Amino acid sequence: MYDVIIIGAGPAGLTAAIYARRAGKSVLVLEKDSFGGQVTFSPKLENYPGFETISGNELAQRMLEQALALGADVDMDTVTGIENGEWKTVIGENARYEARAVIIAAGARHRRLGLPREEAFIGNGLSFCAVCDGAFYQGGHVAVIGGGNTALQEILLLSEICQKVTVVQNLAFLTGEQAMIDRVLARANVEIRYSTLCVGYEGADALTGLCLRNTETGAQTTLAVDGAFLAIGTEPENLPFAALAPLNEAGYIRADESCRTPTPGIFAAGDCRTKAYRQVATAVADGASAALNAVRDLDAPAQ
Ligand SMILES: Cc1cc2nc3c(=O)[nH]c(=O)nc-3n(C[C@H](O)[C@H](O)[C@H](O)COP(=O)(O)OP(=O)(O)OC[C@H]3O[C@@H](n4cnc5c(N)ncnc54)[C@H](O)[C@@H]3O)c2cc1C
Known part of the structure; x- marks a missing residue:
């Protein structure tokens, strides 16, 4: 029997472990x-305040060591x-x-295309x-794969940093908010490849290009890029918890900054x-x- 069980050892879960242990609670x-x-995918x-630059692995390792030391x-x-x-x-x-209490810190997973060698390129150009x-x-040529609101935000930001942004959109139109679409279309350094699928990645250790296929003509081309951004949404993995921690339509656990769910003693923290x-x-x-x-609730006098 633990005071607090935390599901997920990402930044949210490890921080929760540090705080709960410092409050004297037993933690798993x-x-x-x-x-x-x-964060371990980020080279x-x-x-992240306190470190001008740090690898995701090192930051994760430090958080883990701190939780274990406590x-x-x-x-x-x-x-x-x-x-x-x-x-x-x-x-x-x-x-x-x-x-006695559970903190769900199960994060979210960026959607992948499911192409060969995709996992190896994440953090290496993807x-x-x-x-x-x-x-x-900065100053390079990047591709953004996707055409919804998340992709539009990424395109706007990248078009200020990069020399060129090529958008790979599977549909014949962009699907985000019109105001954002207008802003994207006004950017001179943004080229949009409509009705185009990314069907493969090129590169030895790091990504150097995308294999594209036009869904109307069937034409296959290769696009050389310095990097590519996948912006086809995120998918939380919260279904195992849905009975006690209700989800919104996108699958995220409904909770505000208090991290409380409607079920007493069950909390949701972080990307989930x-x-x-x-x-x-x-x-x-x-x-x-x-x-x-969680600690406050555990320490509250019984009603
Ligand atoms: C490539 C990349 C680069 C990034 N770069 C940055 C950056 O520069 N700066 C920044 O601030 N953010 C960055 N982020 C985002 C940041 O990593 C996340 O916002 C952060 O990790 C969220 O933390 P979390 O603890 O909520 O969830 P996560 O980090 O997703 O951790 C959740 C953990 O829960 C585990 N889990 C899930 N389901 C279960 C289950 N059923 N049972 C047991 N365990 C489970 C998962 O395996 C995972 O380890 C980046 C993300 C990626 C992918």
Whole structure:
């Protein structure tokens, strides 16, 4: 029996572990994949306060070490559900765990195209975040794959930094807000390839080009680029928790900055919850908030 079980060892989950341990609570962090979460895909972060520049792996390692040094237990397991009884039962593939409070910090996953070698190129020329990685391509030629609101934001930002932005859009039109579309179309250094699919990646260790196919003519071309940004949406993986932590239409757990869900004792922190900005700094803020609220509830006198 733990005071707090945290699902996910990304920045939100590890911060929650640090705060809960410092408040004297017993803590178990369960991680299904890699300690550190999405940030481990980022070769270089330049917007996390305290470090002018740091690799995602190093930042994740430091967070993990801090949580472990404070006495948090950390284990590998994929959580497939939570049951709400006298205690919360967290159901993993390997075991069942009991806790008085649960913090879901399961993050979100940027949608992939599912092409060969895609995972290897992520962080090596293939990115999901212009705010995070755009500066690495200053003065260069980048591609943005996607044509909705997220893609339009990325295009606007990248067109201020890069010499050229080529947009690869599968449809014959852009699908975001008209005001944003107008701003994108007004940018002289933005070229849009409509009705075009990215069907392959080129490069040895780092991405050097995209293989494109026009869906109307069937013509195949190669586009040489310095980098490419996938902007085809994110997909949270919150279905295992939906019964106790209701989701919005996009699959994010409905929770505000308090990180509380409608189920007492169940909290949602970081990229997995409804929020405007998904960054390490905002995930860390959520981890602190969720842990402090969980501790407050655990310490509240019984009614
Ligand atoms: C390539 C890349 C570059 C980025 N660069 C930057 C940057 O420069 N600056 C910045 O601020 N942000 C950046 N980000 C975004 C940042 O990494 C995320 O906002 C942040 O990691 C969110 O933290 P989180 O803890 O909420 O979720 P995540 O980091 O997604 O961590 C969630 C963890 O939960 C685990 N998990 C999920 N489901 C389960 C389950 N059922 N059972 C057990 N474990 C589970 C996952 O495996 C994962 O490890 C970048 C993201 C990417 C992909």
